Amino acid sequence: MVMRKWKVEAAAVLLCFLAVVFLRGVVARRVGENGILFLDEQGDNIRESALSHRTERIDPLDHLKKYRGGFNITNKHYWSSTIFTGKFGYFIAVAWLISGLICASVLIISYTIFYFKGRSEKKRTNVSKNGYNWSLHVVALLTLLAIIASGVALKGSTGFHSRAIEIENIVVQATNNASGTISTVSESVEVLQNDTQLSQNVEDSSSLELTSRKLNHEASNIQMKAEKTLQQVTKGLDILNAVTIITVILNLLVIILLLALIPFRLCQTLCVLIILCWLITFLLWAYSGLYYFFGKFAGDICLALDEYRKSPETSTLSTILPCNNHGSAEAIFRDVGERIYDLIQQVNSNITSLSLSLSKLEYICNPFSGPPEYYYHPENCSSKTIRIGDIPKIIEKFACLGSSSGACKPGEFIPASVYGKVQLYTDSMQDILDSYPGMKSLADCKLVKDAFSDILFNHCKPLNKYVHMCWASLATLSTISVLFVLLYASEAHQKSEFLTVRSVKLHMIVTNPSQNGAEIVSKHQKQRGIVERKA
Template sequence: MAKERGGGGSMKGTNLLETNNDSLSDDTVRVDPLDHFKKYRGGYDITNKHYWSSTAFTGVYGYVIGVLWLLAGIIYGSILLANTYCCKTRKKGNLKKKLPCHKQCYFWPILLAILFTVLAITASGLVLGGNVKFRSRARTVVDIIIDTADGASGTLFNTTGAMKEIRDSIAESNVSAEAEQASSFLTSTSEKLDDQAADIDRHARKNRRLIMKVLKIVYIITIVTISLNLAAVISLSVCGTLRLRRALNLLIVLCWILTALCWVLFGVYFFLGKFAGDTCTALENFQENPNNNSLSSILPCDELLKAKPVLTDVSEGIYNIVNQVNENISVVQLCNPFSGPPEYQYQADNCPANTIQIGDIPKILEPLTCSGTSNATCSAGQFITIDDFRILGDFTSSIQNLLNAFPGMESLVECQSVSNAFSEILTHHCKPLKKYARMVWGSMLFLSLSMVFLVLIWTVQAHHEQENHSLDGSVKPHSSAVKEVESAEIKVAKDSSNYA
């Protein structure tokens, strides 16, 4: 069933991308190991496991070379152990036929080893520097996206909070059919918006934790591996130059393992570079077509657009309330913050000079409010009870809070805040992010190749040292015997000459 759902998502994504942007589909057509190595054509979708598997598979060369290199080391080590413990007799017979090596045999390998050591140290520095910068840029991009999602949920919560305050104020006033209808509308509307805000907030927190955790794990593994590799490379060269055989053999084994890890990390960063490129491409396509669903799992513009009719209903309700109030009073007129039907656009700055804001109503009515708790203590010109004034103040304050949240809500439902966030990422962070990703995997490739040659050079050198050590142990007794025979012959010759 999971496979069918993945396939369905792929077909849906394919149709969407074909109608919106063919270049994105081309960028994400990759081999999917989870789908029998067929081509994945679902586009950029971080909620689709087939997208992740196909993108992660782009680093397969690094993974495969790392595994093969490790297997080669295991096979080579097994052969050495077999020769050491099972073929001693045969090796002793062969060693007598070998001649000791001259000093030139050690000079060129050590010179090459030093050269590749310098290259490995240089590549390690590039990897460490690029890794820090890549992580910094990636964190910045994630923070921008998640902060935008947090801002969206915060705006929704502010709006629903103001709606609940209005509902509570209506409930405290005289109950009528219209009041009950308005209260019911505000309750259902605030619940819908609360659900959307909670959903956005939940996804934002989940994505932030997941992405930050992955970045942290990759960063720490890279730092530890490269730092350990750096120390091992330097120690390997020192022990090899000083001919410390036991330490050299142990360091060769360690560097062999670290070389395999470097190849795997090369594959990982190559995959992360592809993912960064996909993300930036998706952001570019969003700028051209905000209705593209490829980014809905990050910031759900489609879900936010569903709130637009609700926002229009609220605008219409406030517009009608203000008009009704203005029809019943003649001394002052309230500023209607919305245009007429059918748009009901928010336009608080277009209020005439002789009108007052809704939030300023309590200031105007305060002199008309009784100073006591009942009408019996009212002075001349005071006819509003303190209870009615409090309810009216809460009501107008709630409406003003709702109006204050309107610009953010309008920007939200039109996905303007999302578009601004993506535009900032594209303008300031996408190019550096992709550049540092290429820098890391390119340096890691260079380091892996340098390590391969360096380890092979010291492996051959260590084998040569082992052969010469065994050769020296078997030839020295033979040489001593020869010298004894020669000295005996010289002594006999001298004795003969003396007798003569």
């Protein structure tokens, strides 16, 4: 009895010691990484080395060698090394499950041997009378700690889920903006292309049509890939959050039920709850390792986003978000700006020539600066100028749009067909000009940088905080559950042995009633004689 109690206490102390060492080591490492995380203001070189140093991890797919490939989500070795960071939770979960199976096998074998051999009854009256031999205060304290740890775990899980969904919404919004901008330009080009007479006067009409098709394909491709990927991410986050909440709540209910069963002698119910708590503890250890991996991955992402925000060309994210064609994009936009600038300048020159014969003609705003850069600055337009899309409103009074009689009024010298083409052309040009900042932002990766900056400054710290709360509280809750299982399993084992002894004794009475009945009568007579002498 003393040896068994000593073994239980020693196992509990050892478990607490391992948990403390594990948590201290993890927190110390995390503090060190956070120290590296705040070195971003000292320069890009330090930042780059910080990310490379952070991702140096043991790779189980490469014979446990260190992975040194940096942050690269397209590399399977990066994923294996990052997932392996939660090895403490995984290993403890597997060891706990295997030890449970071994313990159950030993108990079944010992019970079978004890029952069939019919061992002599040992002195267990003190155990049965005193009931559970650990202090109720200790159990109540562990239950209180389990409730606190469960609350923190639920808070961390729901907070991590909500922050991850918010980050996903930012990515969705950026994707929609990108695809919407591309679609707007593509539709405007298609409108110009569909007008056969206008397209005949446009140089490289076939090239324009090919460009339009490519834009449509890219817009639909971006939208389709984003929706497919984000749907999978959302489904995974929802499943993880739901499974975590269900497991934590179920574990808490089992612990409370075990505490409530202390005054009762329901051995079978106690054994079922112990087995259930054992399995839940296995899941909690596995979840703690999984959330620790998520914490590592979230830290990598935040560090990589900051690196990409500062220098997209040298960032490791450039493999999936290429921004290294900045020079060619600038040349294309400069060429577009030059053509539109020259066109508007030519129109304004014609307006100057016609101003002597036609009054109330307004100049068109030229949103591009002069050569050689041709920057887009629509805010520099004078209040006396009009947008290119407003040209139909100005020339409408000179257009012969027809009447009920079909005759044109005096001063209406612009045919209706020409007016329609002008309206079509100017509306398309205005749509292209309105989409120009978005296209420029997309080509310069500013759209992506802005989304990353929003994630980095508003969501990275809360995300890391919640995921840290989650894995730490799950590890604590797992340790508490281990102590519960060991304590209750020890007492359930003692209780089952006591009941087994009684069943063996009753079995012997049934099989040999004369001998055992005589022994009972003899004991009864002795007790009666003692009572009479005392009287």
